[in-house]
Amino acid sequence: MTERLPPKERTKIPRQAMPEQDPHERAHNFAEVNRGLEILVAEKEAQRCLACNDPKCVHGCPVGVKIREFVDLVIEGEYLKAAAKIREDNVLPAVTGRVCPQENQCEGSCILGKRFSPLAIGHLERFVADYEQATGQVGLPERAPATGKKVAIVGSGPAGLSCAGDLVLKGHDVTVFEALHEIGGVLVYGIPEFRLPKEIVRNEVDNLRKMGVDFQTNVVIGKTVTIDELFDEEGYDAVFIATGAGLPKFMNLPGEHLGGVYSANEFLTRVNLMKAYDPDHYDSPIYYCRDRNVAVIGGGNTAMDSIRSALRLGAKNAYIIYRRGEEEMPARREEVHHARDEGVQFLNLHNPVEFLGNDDGYLTAVKLIKMELGPEDESGRRSPIPIESSEFDLPLDVAIIAIGTGANPLVQSTTPDVKTNKWGYIVADDQTLRTTKRGVFAGGDIVSGSATVILAMGAGRTAARSIHEYLTTGEW
Amino acid sequence: MFPIRQARFLAPEIKLFKIEAPRIARRRQAGQFVIVRIHEHGERIPLTIADSDVDQGTITIVVQGIGKTTKLLNMLETGDAIQDVVGPLGEPSEVDQFGTVVVIGGGVGTAIAFPTAVAMKQAGNRVLSIIGAKSKELLILEDEMRATSDELFIMTDDGSAGTHGFVTQKLEDLIQQGEQIDRVLAIGPIPMMQAVANVTRPHNIKTIVSLNPIMVDGTGMCGGCRVTVGSQTRFACVDGPEFDAHDVDFKILAQRNTLYHSSEQTAFESFVSDPSKDIDQIRHCRLQQRHPEVGPQAS
Ligand SMILES: Cc1cc2nc3c(=O)[nH]c(=O)nc-3n(C[C@H](O)[C@H](O)[C@H](O)COP(=O)(O)OP(=O)(O)OC[C@H]3O[C@@H](n4cnc5c(N)ncnc54)[C@H](O)[C@@H]3O)c2cc1C
Numbered sequence: 001m002t003e004r005l006p007p008k009e010r011t012k013i014p015r016q017a018m019p020e021q022d023p024h025e026r027a028h029n030f031a032e033v034n035r036g037l038e039i040l041v042a043e044k045e046a047q048r049c050l051a052c053n054d055p056k057c058v059h060g061c062p063v064g065v066k067i068r069e070f071v072d073l074v075i076e077g078e079y080l081k082a083a084a085k086i087r088e089d090n091v092l093p094a095v096t097g098r099v100c101p102q103e104n105q106c107e108g109s110c111i112l113g114k115r116f117s118p119l120a121i122g123h124l125e126r127f128v129a130d131y132e133q134a135t136g137q138v139g140l141p142e143r144a145p146a147t148g149k150k151v152a153i154v155g156s157g158p159a160g161l162s163c164a165g166d167l168v169l170k171g172h173d174v175t176v177f178e179a180l181h182e183i184g185g186v187l188v189y190g191i192p193e194f195r196l197p198k199e200i201v202r203n204e205v206d207n208l209r210k211m212g213v214d215f216q217t218n219v220v221i222g223k224t225v226t227i228d229e230l231f232d233e234e235g236y237d238a239v240f241i242a243t244g245a246g247l248p249k250f251m252n253l254p255g256e257h258l259g260g261v262y263s264a265n266e267f268l269t270r271v272n273l274m275k276a277y278d279p280d281h282y283d284s285p286i287y288y289c290r291d292r293n294v295a296v297i298g299g300g301n302t303a304m305d306s307i308r309s310a311l312r313l314g315a316k317n318a319y320i321i322y323r324r325g326e327e328e329m330p331a332r333r334e335e336v337h338h339a340r341d342e343g344v345q346f347l348n349l350h351n352p353v354e355f356l357g358n359d360d361g362y363l364t365a366v367k368l369i370k371m372e373l374g375p376e377d378e379s380g381r382r383s384p385i386p387i388e389s390s391e392f393d394l395p396l397d398v399a400i401i402a403i404g405t406g407a408n409p410l411v412q413s414t415t416p417d418v419k420t421n422k423w424g425y426i427v428a429d430d431q432t433l434r435t436t437k438r439g440v441f442a443g444g445d446i447v448s449g450s451a452t453v454i455l456a457m458g459a460g461r462t463a464a465r466s467i468h469e470y471l472t473t474g475e476w
Numbered sequence: 477m478f479p480i481r482q483a484r485f486l487a488p489e490i491k492l493f494k495i496e497a498p499r500i501a502r503r504r505q506a507g508q509f510v511i512v513r514i515h516e517h518g519e520r521i522p523l524t525i526a527d528s529d530v531d532q533g534t535i536t537i538v539v540q541g542i543g544k545t546t547k548l549l550n551m552l553e554t555g556d557a558i559q560d561v562v563g564p565l566g567e568p569s570e571v572d573q574f575g576t577v578v579v580i581g582g583g584v585g586t587a588i589a590f591p592t593a594v595a596m597k598q599a600g601n602r603v604l605s606i607i608g609a610k611s612k613e614l615l616i617l618e619d620e621m622r623a624t625s626d627e628l629f630i631m632t633d634d635g636s637a638g639t640h641g642f643v644t645q646k647l648e649d650l651i652q653q654g655e656q657i658d659r660v661l662a663i664g665p666i667p668m669m670q671a672v673a674n675v676t677r678p679h680n681i682k683t684i685v686s687l688n689p690i691m692v693d694g695t696g697m698c699g700g701c702r703v704t705v706g707s708q709t710r711f712a713c714v715d716g717p718e719f720d721a722h723d724v725d726f727k728i729l730a731q732r733n734t735l736y737h738s739s740e741q742t743a744f745e746s747f748v749s750d751p752s753k754d755i756d757q758i759r760h761c762r763l764q765q766r767h768p769e770v771g772p773q774a775s
Pocket residue numbers: 099100101154155156157158159160177178179180184185186187190191219220221222242243244245246268301302303305332408410411443444445446450451452453454456
């Protein structure tokens with residue numbers, strides 16, 4: 001146990017850096033970029049916290065992780081207790097510590113950030129979660145006596161997983177149905193190994209399995225079974241729809257059918273889920289990137305993940321093509337910096353107008369137009385405007401489109417009494433996440449549109465509370 | 477795990493499997509497919525559900541061994557198990573009482589067309605079937621197709637069975653003979669489907685083809701299976717796989733299907749030179765089947 005330093009001393013400590021794999025080396029492998037904090041470093045970082053009476057950081061966290069309290073436990077050297085403290089509000093700390101956009105959430109609200117650098121809350125969260133995993137002493141909570149109620153959860157992303165965890169503890173019989181052959185949603189098919197090792201997701205899923213959650217892969221709800229059949233034939237009492245927003249958007253530009261043009265979803269699925277980066281052991285091919293020119297269109301996390309994967313597959317030139325400026329990029333800051341350090345070239349204020357190909361149907365170039373920023377649009381960002389006659393061709397072998405995703409309609413189309421909005425997202429009550437169909441709840445990206453891991457988890461927890469209430473009172 | 481209940485060759489390199497998958501058997505309709513992944517390290521490939529037996533809880537697939545995954549699949553026997561089978565995917569065939577329907581199957585396409593031929597017959601249509609293959613021993617499901625058709629015509633490229641020539645020749649003959657055809661369903665290699673479309677176009681005969689682009693998830697999530705139909709982009713796995721043949725851009729489809737040729741070739745060669753790596757994976761599957769606690773359960 002370490003003594004707390006007086007406040008003056010605390011602010012003298014600089015924010016502790018996260019050790020990283022060397023950029024030149026890591027640009028060629030899929031191992032995790034961030035290495036994690038050493039114990040002494042973590043402790044030193046924790047000492048920076050001012051232990052505020054009204055911790056602003058907690059308001060910044062969408063699920064209200066008790067940050068000050070867990071940081072206190074880190075200072076005391078009580079890492080397992082610190083992990084348990086986080087788990088009270090967040091069941092996937094090893095994941096969120098790695099992927100939350102902390103600069104807009106907990107760290108963005110930390111008081112230290114006003115004059116110094118904010119506390120590295122994400123890094124500390126990851127530290128205690130990894131410590132817990134390494135010791136194998138994950139404190140799995142007690143399960144309440146069986147209630148005899150059955151709940152079906154559709155989709156195994158963060159929303160589905162967190163809902164499953166909470167409901168199984170309340171004693172309900174919980175089954176998670178997943179369309180793909182692996183559990184985890186975007187955490188396994190989208191976010192790459194070098195940012196979130198799949199081992200971590202697998203461990204968390206194993207924990208849920210130990211707690212009693214039943215996982216059924218290869219079941220597409222709406223195709224293999226419908227929601228109505230889950231109620232009428234399989235005896236479920238409630239259903240939580242957490243199918244995410246996985247439908248890829250294309251740009252409807254000429255040449256989009258050319259070989260070498262991918263949606264980010266396909267590219268990342270081939271690389272992550274199907275392990276295309278390891279052709280000696282896995283069969284799914286990926287279009288050749290080695291020594292080729294590869295560009296990603298978009299400026300979000302998906303774009304950064306795609307281009308950094310392409311780089312690791314050996315791309316000669318790796319470009320980000322983004323129609324606004326770097327300030328406007330929705331990706332996590334850390335990812336943008338990592339991408340730049342690894343050698344990704346940013347073509348900001350550029351937009352594609354056409355994909356050009358050869359007679360065999362393969363991509364050879366993209367026609368780009370330069371953009372400038374005009375007045376703010378409804379998203380509060382300055383809107384990009386094309387500069388006339390500024391087009392030029394960029395030679396390209398692979399183009400990956402990462403301009404966002406939409407709602408997958410498979411569930412909704414076979415369950416017309418679950419109401420959707422004009423974009424196809426499910427309409428659910430803010431507070432209870434009830435849909436328009438009795439016994440059916442929905443949350444995560446399929447309600448909010450593409451958002452974040454922690455918001456999806458928060459929705460899963462809200463749904464769990466609300467489902468539990470419905471199952472115990474029977475009132476809708 | 478999805479146990480194989482029956483496995484037998486119908487022709488050289490063409491094998492029929494009955495696979496235990498009760499949920500899929502119960503819901504599937506003609507024209508739908510499954511996506512399978514043979515073992516932990518395998519790729520996902522689509523295969524049409526040729527038939528199903530709700531009581532036995534099995535689905536039937538017919539596989540032509542053309543590359544690594546299909547050849548490996550064809551090495552499996554009764555008692556083996558497949559790691560992942562998901563479905564039924566895709567939109568069912570549009571089945572109605574159209575009148576006279578000509579069903580054309582080329583090669584393994586006959587197995588894909590078969591369930592829709594059955595459904596068309598049940599819906600009260602007059603079904604004329606034309607099945608084609610390179611030679612006599614490559615003909616499949618001849619008896620099954622005969623049983624469900626009012627008339628069956630056989631065409632072989634070398635004349636070793638039925639009439640010497642392509643399926644399109646028979647189709648043209650029927651049209652010339654003044655046969656009133658209300659709809660054509662053609663499933664087979666891309667050049668065959670395109671040729672059928674060219675035959676029926678001038679006669680304005682509604683023609684449906686089942687497209688076979690490269691797929692990954694089969695649920696509309698990746699866009700890899702996109703095809704150009706009537707100058708629009710459609711996802712074959714959720715909007716199809718059946719489309720109006722007169723609107724399909726077959727050239728783009730054929731080009732996109734060659735995208736991974738070199739990696740497929742490499743995978744195939746290394747598999748042929750040493751199949752043991754993959755066979756070991758499947759033995760592992762068998763082990764899992766006997767000891768379900770070591771792997772995920774069948775659903
Ligand atoms: C490449 C990428 C990088 C990202 N990076 C970050 C990041 O760094 N930080 C961050 O906070 N957020 C990030 N996000 C966003 C975040 O991953 C999502 O907001 C979050 O995963 C949404 O969770 P969810 O549970 O709602 O859905 P998902 O994670 O999308 O999971 C939905 C699951 O449902 C399954 N499913 C769909 N339909 C059916 C059906 N009919 N039947 C059965 N199963 C079905 C899907 O296969 C999927 O597994 C990223 C997203 C992507 C794509």
